[in-house]
Amino acid sequence: MSDGFSLDPRLAGDTVLVADGPLSQLRLMDDARFPWLVLVPRLPGAEEWLDLDGDAQRLLLAEINLAGRALRALGPVHKLNIGALGNIVRQLHVHVVARREGDAAWPGPVWGSGPAQRYDATAREDLLARLRDRVAG
Amino acid sequence: MSDGFSLDPRLAGDTVLVADGPLSQLRLMDDARFPWLVLVPRLPGAEEWLDLDGDAQRLLLAEINLAGRALRALGPVHKLNIGALGNIVRQLHVHVVARREGDAAWPGPVWGSGPAQRYDATAREDLLARLRDRVAG
Numbered sequence: 001m002s003d004g005f006s007l008d009p010r011l012a013g014d015t016v017l018v019a020d021g022p023l024s025q026l027r028l029m030d031d032a033r034f035p036w037l038v039l040v041p042r043l044p045g046a047e048e049w050l051d052l053d054g055d056a057q058r059l060l061l062a063e064i065n066l067a068g069r070a071l072r073a074l075g076p077v078h079k080l081n082i083g084a085l086g087n088i089v090r091q092l093h094v095h096v097v098a099r100r101e102g103d104a105a106w107p108g109p110v111w112g113s114g115p116a117q118r119y120d121a122t123a124r125e126d127l128l129a130r131l132r133d134r135v136a137g
Numbered sequence: 138m139s140d141g142f143s144l145d146p147r148l149a150g151d152t153v154l155v156a157d158g159p160l161s162q163l164r165l166m167d168d169a170r171f172p173w174l175v176l177v178p179r180l181p182g183a184e185e186w187l188d189l190d191g192d193a194q195r196l197l198l199a200e201i202n203l204a205g206r207a208l209r210a211l212g213p214v215h216k217l218n219i220g221a222l223g224n225i226v227r228q229l230h231v232h233v234v235a236r237r238e239g240d241a242a243w244p245g246p247v248w249g250s251g252p253a254q255r256y257d258a259t260a261r262e263d264l265l266a267r268l269r270d271r272v273a274g
Contacts (some may be wrong), residue, residue: 047216048205048216048217049201049205049217049219050201050202050205050206050209050217057198057202058195058198061194061195061198064186064187065187065194068185068186068187069187072187079184079185079222079223079224079227080185080186080187080221081220081221081222081223081224082186082220082221082222083218083219083220083221083222083246084217084218084219084220085216085218085219085220085246086216086218087216087218087236087243087244087245087246088244090216099224106224107224107225108224108248108249109220109222109224109246109248109249111245111246112245112246112249
């Protein structure tokens with residue numbers, strides 16, 4: 001159930017919905033520089049991983065695994081980066097990012113690495129279709 | 138058991154051991170700018186969270202919770218930052234960082250935020266003692 005859940009407007013503007021998982025919305029960061037997924041638990045008021053109960057933590061862990069496998073299915077991944085920061089957007093969200101040596105922020109973090117480069121519409125729809133196939137499978 | 142485990146030399150140089158958890162070494166980042174713990178699973182060759190088996194993932198999750206609670210016990214935390222990056226040091230390690238509004242990197246990430254400011258020896262020993270009390274409790 002998602003009574004009272006609403007997506008932070010900044011997350012809504014920066015990402016697009018891929019699919020709903022058991023706990024979280026799985027969203028694609030609209031930044032063609034990095035294959036980058038974001039999990040947003042549909043829990044009103046959740047800000048800290050630490051404050052989730054054990055069941056929610058385990059569901060989120062399973063969704064992180066799913067997101068990482070979906071990214072690996074897209075192409076070579078030299079390193080997965082997983083992060084829950086929330087210094088700017090307080091609504092709990094977990095980043096799962098496929099990093100490649102020489103990408104736009106390598107070897108630094110993607111956070112704070114400059115403005116997003118939006119996908120063109122065709123590339124975004126193609127990527128969303130591939131991700132949806134993968135997470136439904 | 139830790140047969141074959143050895144700590145990456147860069148992690149060894151940047152951090153000091155707080156305590157051994159069931160899976161991981163709990164280490165303090167020697168950077169007085171941020172209360173910052175690092176968990177290093179004693180699993181030879183481990184690089185990706187995704188490649189841990191389910192038991193190891195659950196142990197690591199419990200240790201992340203413990204680390205976060207230990208940081209909260211030290212003083213006010215405006216946001217916990219949790220991250221597994223590994224772009225530079227490939228040995229699997231998870232950062233758990235207590236962020237405060239206005240800290241040296243706020244609201245950006247701590248990774249890539251410039252050189253560490255080492256604790257003086259007295260402050261480090263005091264902090265280690267408080268952390269050890271907390272994680273043993």
